[in-house]
Amino acid sequence: MSWARVSAKVHKWLALLMAIQILFWFVSGLFFAIAPIETVRSEHRIAELPIQPVSLSTAAIGLQRIAGSQAAAADKIELRSLLDKPVALVSNGEARPRLYNLSTGQQISPIPASMAVAIAERDHDGDERAARVSQVTENTTEYRGPLPAWRIDFEDGANRALYVAADTGAVTARRSTLWRTFDFLWSLHIMDFKNHEDFNTPLLIISTALALIVIVTGIIMFPSRFGYHGWRKRRKARREARAAEARA
Template sequence: MVLRGRRARLHQLASKTHKWLAIIIGIQLLLWFTSGTVMSFLPIDKVHGDHLVDRKTVAPIPAGMALASPADLTRSVGTPVTSLTYRMLLGRPVAELSTAKGTRLADATTGVLLPAASAAQAEAVARAAWRGEGRPVARVERIERAAPEYRGALPAWRIAFDDPNNTRVFVAGDTGRITAVRTGTWRLYDFFWGLHIMDWKNHEDFNTPWLLAFAIGGLALWIGGAVLLWMRWPVRRRRRSPGS
């Protein structure tokens, strides 16, 4: 009788613990399933804004154009170069030189270093890549620090288009490259991503204590359910009943 009483109390404790875990963990499980479902339905190309801003097309350097040699470009930058890329920027051939101190642009024909991209140049880069309808009004703003909306190269220019998608194009100040595109679809995706990884502020850290705690809680919920299932299994109870 004492053994049966202890087993009954253990069963009652396990049942209550499992119930409250199910209520608490279940809310986050619902958020995980909901956010995962929404993110799965959003086309990734629309999340990236590929239908509004073309970042894949590369303009070729005109054939026969005389370009400065890598040695001349290295001398112009005055520090060891780790990589060198020739490309077109707003109809002009440039050389992109990566060094330990950062990235610099130089005129690819003369080797003369170029200043950082201006607001007007950044807007021109964004408009040249624009694939949306019409020619929306743009507001250009310099970005000096990272934010949930943008964590790319800094400083950068944010070109805010007045279009139905509230498109924001980010252009790196040192290279003049488009480093990010943000749209209404991206913001919706980012909101549910923050819910999914339980980083409600910055939406980037998936090693938060909250996520770890709820993951362990979900595992405990499963283990508790398995124990209760074993204790309540009908066949097992029928076998025990004659000798009880």
């Protein structure tokens, strides 16, 4: 049996076996190419807010207030503004970060739901107000950021949800219907149907190897499908006929 015939059989059955997954790869790949990643991440809906620097004098006095409150030691201190108020984010190794109000020296983390809503509404570009707020204490396929966190939902036509970390007051994720569609197609693309993030799964490796065999066998079949082998046989027969005539 020729290589072309063997390749034809292997190609046919493997292509039948892999058809759905190959379809998923092409559909998801087309979607990824069309959808701008900035839009998927809702970066186009981030409000442009003026930068509010914290003066050194405010920082120095505020840190003295924090030290006077018997706060634990820190190996990193970040100064910034939060809802127009100067704050300090104090971190120490693997411990949960602490957020302090520099004006009072008081710890304000974990932030309450009302503050998380205010942060999300300020970050979200548009006139929509928060429709729902809920606490997040476990990571999911939609959110794998710092915990605990607050989820703030907006009814803006895109089912957008913003996640605000309770310990830092930072917006750590922006989700929408477009993002969820992207994430679902990504899970099909990398064949991680549970966590949607591992692209080194044995299933993906095996499927990719089988798809590669489909391509290679298709290449081997290519000449015979376009009549190359038949053309060679006919050409050889004509040469032999002419040789026979010459000898006669």
